């Protein structure tokens with residue numbers, strides 16, 4: 461049997477090999493120190509093959525970056541409808557999503573029917589090019605009766621309206637007193 465050889469001090473991505481750990485399958489496990497401060501025990505073969513490059517922090521960071529880029533893309537032209545659906549679920553159901561605080565945390569949910577992409581597609585496809593998914597009632601949920609495709613400008617105006625009105629009223633009452 462030819463075990464892939466690694467030795468203490470070898471570096472694989474973020475992992476630095478510390479020492480060999482005895483294990484039932486002939487001692488091919490290694491204790492590694494990750495740049496982020498964690499330690500993991502892994503096989504020499506996965507280190508050698510590049511399958512393991514961190515304690516898992518690398519993948520977590522990639523996921524965060526992906527979520528951020530999804531958020532950034534919101535409202536841009538070439539967003540496929542699947543990404544719209546995925547983003548909607550993330551905003552309402554994933555507390556790690558950067559926009560969760562504006563949606564899920566405010567109690568905005570996705571209706572049961574739309575938890576399946578097929579149903580969302582059946583109700584909302586095709587997405588007119590350049591338009592984004594908008595909720596007609598800004599405090600309402602993502603569900604067939606409350607959603608439409610609008611351009612980004614209309615959507616922003618819809619979101620700003622309550623504030624705009626309040627400010628206007630305050631101004632008017634201030635002016636009349």
Ligand SMILES: [Zn+2]
Nearest residue numbers: 494496515517
């Ligand atoms: Zn790490």
